[in-house]
Amino acid sequence: GAVVSxxxxxxICKSGTxxxxxxxxxxxxxxTMFWYRQFPKQSLMLxxxxxxxxxxxxxxxxxxxKFLINHxxxxxxxLTVTSAHPEDSSFYICSARTSGRLDTQYFGPGTRLTVL
Amino acid sequence: KxxxxxxxxxxxxxxxxxxxxxxxxxxxxxxxxxxxxQDTGRGPVSLTIMTFSENxxxxxxxxxxxxxxxxxxxxxxxxxxxxxSASYICVVRNTGNQFYFGTGTSLTVIx
Numbered sequence: 695g696a697v698v699s700x701x702x703x704x705x706i707c708k709s710g711t712x713x714x715x716x717x718x719x720x721x722x723x724x725x726t727m728f729w730y731r732q733f734p735k736q737s738l739m740l741x742x743x744x745x746x747x748x749x750x751x752x753x754x755x756x757x758x759x760k761f762l763i764n765h766x767x768x769x770x771x772x773l774t775v776t777s778a779h780p781e782d783s784s785f786y787i788c789s790a791r792t793s794g795r796l797d798t799q800y801f802g803p804g805t806r807l808t809v810l
Numbered sequence: 811k812x813x814x815x816x817x818x819x820x821x822x823x824x825x826x827x828x829x830x831x832x833x834x835x836x837x838x839x840x841x842x843x844x845x846x847x848q849d850t851g852r853g854p855v856s857l858t859i860m861t862f863s864e865n866x867x868x869x870x871x872x873x874x875x876x877x878x879x880x881x882x883x884x885x886x887x888x889x890x891x892x893x894x895s896a897s898y899i900c901v902v903r904n905t906g907n908q909f910y911f912g913t914g915t916s917l918t919v920i921x
């Protein structure tokens with residue numbers, strides 16, 4: 695099946711710093727990637743939809759200036775959490791969408807962000 | 811309104827027993843339905859995908875069913891193992907390329 699990687703898997707940073715998370719589709723091209731956030735024992739919450747070569751579409755309540763998304767190629771999307779605060783600590787998961795009849799999403803392994 | 815509801819919210823079973831998880835949806839027009847398994851601290855991994863014309867599909871000890879008329883799907887796990895402990899998420903896609911997530915069922919298998 696399709697493989698999606700994320701880097702880093704874990705990151706700890708100080709409050710006020712910025713953190714970049716990478717999401718790569720390893721064996722397919724993804725025109726669309728999604729970014730989710732998941733708090734403990736809760737469901738995935740869609741943050742934004744990232745389309746290659748265009749601006750990301752953010753869900754209501756998600757600050758686009760705080761969560762910068764770049765989808766510069768068909769295999770790479772990045773999420774930058776700017777001026778991170780402890781409340782941004784969460785599990786961030788990306789997914790890449792395949793095309794075709796069985797259009798679906800393949801998820802990355804997630805990135806655990808802890809802001810001190 | 812497009813919704814996906816899963817039940818039960820959580821489930822505890824003994825190792826070796828079978829269990830069935832439910833997914834009811836109101837997403838329309840329907841394209842496909844996928845079951846994912848998410849281990850704690852990991853990303854979801856696809857188990858099965860069901861299209862409109864498919865009623866049953868198996869993947870090892872996992873068997874998914876789909877009734878497109880009643881808009882219900884189930885995931886049956888046979889002879890459960892400790893490693894089956896995870897959250898199981900039902901995701902329905904419509905023909906407009908929108909994905910709708912259920913809130914998941916947390917399964918715990920105990921020895």
